[in-house]
Amino acid sequence: MSRRVMVLLTLVLLISLSSVAFAADATAESNAIAIDTIWTLLAAFLVFFMQAGFAMVEAGFTRAKNAGNIIMKNLMDFSVGSLIYWICGFAFMFGAGNAFIGSKGFFLSGSFEHLGLDIPLSAFWIFQAVFAATAATIVSGAMAERTKYSGYLAYSAVITAIIYPVVGHWIWGGGWLSDMVDFAGSTVVHSVGGWAALAGAMVLGPRIGKFNEDGSVNAMPGHNLLMAALGVFILWFGWFGFNPGSTVAGTDLSIADIAVTTNLAAAAGAALAMITSWIKYGKADVSMTLNGALAGLVGITAGTANVDNFGAVAIGALAGVLIVYAVEFIDKIHVDDPVGAVAVHGVCGAFGTLMVGLFATEGGLFYGGGIALFLTQLKGVxxxxxxxxxxxxxxxxxxxxTIGLRVSEEEELEGLDITEHGSVSYPDFVPLHWKSVKVSKK
Structure with missing residues (x-):
């Protein structure tokens, strides 16, 4: 074989090998994008399922005559919120703009290249949309049993359009608080919902019969602890999308560590809330224990990717103790919160964000990082x-x-299911006079 032929064959072989290598790199990259996209979508679906958890918790912790109203509010939080977040909320949160608010990208139009996404924008949007709906739905429980339905819908639209997106832009959208650590939203999502819930409960005033003239508190038990417990389990399950999913990358193997810190904090929160209530009341309180699990989950959400397992247990345990006293304190200042949303999401959301400044393995005070991170967290909170x-x-x-926020005394006593929606959730168990009410035009 001539030398010329040998050289030609060698060149052909080299070109072929380089083409194979290039194709392999391209395939690996496309596979990684596919995995990240599927993971983000799966996490979004898990967070969406949390809407069912919130609905069950809130309905279970309130009275039977208002269960249908709770379900309607949770359903429409997501429905109205999705549309509003598509129209303007996402643009205000992640669109290019200034340090306060985004100003481009309405209706998901225009360029979002500044986000540096490896996954499709639509995958990132649906993940963020379910987060926005979570912030809105937190408020429902604190305002349960006496809120006018039309007034609540108006609020739900506004929080999704502007109140929540502005906070999201500050911290996650490149705004002026982007130096604080809030990995999955103890502050961005949960404390926003909690502080809005506090405002709503204060403006509304307490339910009829909640407080006596001497300031003492009357217990108003929910109608179904089993339903509430199911809701907590659904929320705990959904949190495995909420926290690990915030990587928006299935190829990021830290999702396993994040799942562990999430679970440990929830378990510690439930255990310590149970123990605290047992010591304090002489019985292991069911509702406090359920809220303790949620307190641990809310508390760990900010630092779930930044703390080790010991830190996660400490944060969850402290949140479990805190929730018992926070619920009592909210009652003492005569704010009527039927499900404990202010304590769980507002107080424990702020607490968990601050704890990052102490327990973060990089920059945390207890790990040799000084006080700087804690002060950054405090500023954001x-x-x-x-x-x-x-x-x-x-x-x-x-x-x-304007349109009204609170129903009349008669409507509150009758129950919002029948007065706001013309139906009852438990028709076989309602008082006889309800059965004479025409609930259908058929």
């Missing part, structure tokens, strides 16, 4: 609390003075 409470309080006052 205070700023978000002021913004959310103020804007929500003004919003609820405006709604109360």
């Amino acid at each position: 205070v700023a978000v609390a002021i913004w959310t409470f103020t804007t929500a309080f003004v919003l609820f006052k405006v709604i109360a003075g």
Whole structure:
């Protein structure tokens, strides 16, 4: 074989091998994008399922005559919220703009290249949309049993359009608080919902019969602890999308570590809430224990990717103790929160965000990082609390003075299922006079 032929064959072989290598690299990259996209979508679906968890918790912790109203509010939080977040919420949160708010990308139009996404924008949007709906639905429980349905819908639209997206832009969208650590939203999602819930409950006032003239508190037990427990299990399950899913990358193997810290914090929260209630009340309180699990989950959400397992247990355990006293404190200041949303999401959301400054393995005070990170976290917690409470309080006052926020005394006593929706959730167990009410035009 001539030398010329040998050289030609060698060149052909080299070109072929380089083509194979290039094709292999391209395939590996496309596979990674596919895995990340599927993971983000799966996580979004898990977070969406949390809507069912919130509905069950809130319905179970409230009275039977309002169960259908709770379900309607949770359903429409997501429905209205999805549309509003598509129209403008996502643009305000992640669109290019200034340090306060985004100003481009309405209706998911235009470029979002500044986000540096490896996954399709639509996958990222649906993941963020279910987070926005979570922030909105937190408020439902604190305002349960006495809120006018139309007024609540108006609030739900506004929090998804502007109140929540502004906070999200500050911390996750490149805004002025982007240096704080809030990996999956103890502050962005949960404390926003909690502080808005506090504002709503304060503007509404307590349910009829909740507080006596001497200031003492009357217990108003929910109608179904089994339903509430199912809701907590659904929320715990959904949190494995909420926290690990915030990587938006299935190829990021830290999702396993994040799942572990999430679970340990929830378990510690439930255990310590049970123990605290047992010591304090002489019985292991069911509702406090259920809320303890949620307190641990909310508390770990900010630092779930930044703390080790010991830190996760400590944060969850402290949140479990805190929730018992926070629920009592909310009652003592005469704020009627039927499900404990302010304590769970507002108080424990802020607490968990601050704990990152102590327990983060990089920068945390207990790990040799000094006080700088804690102060950064504190700045963010205070700023978000002021913004959310103020804007929500003004919003609820405006709604109360226009379309109305609270139902009449007669409607509250009758129950919102029949007075707001013309139906009852348990038709076989309602008082006889309800059975004479025409609930259908058929």
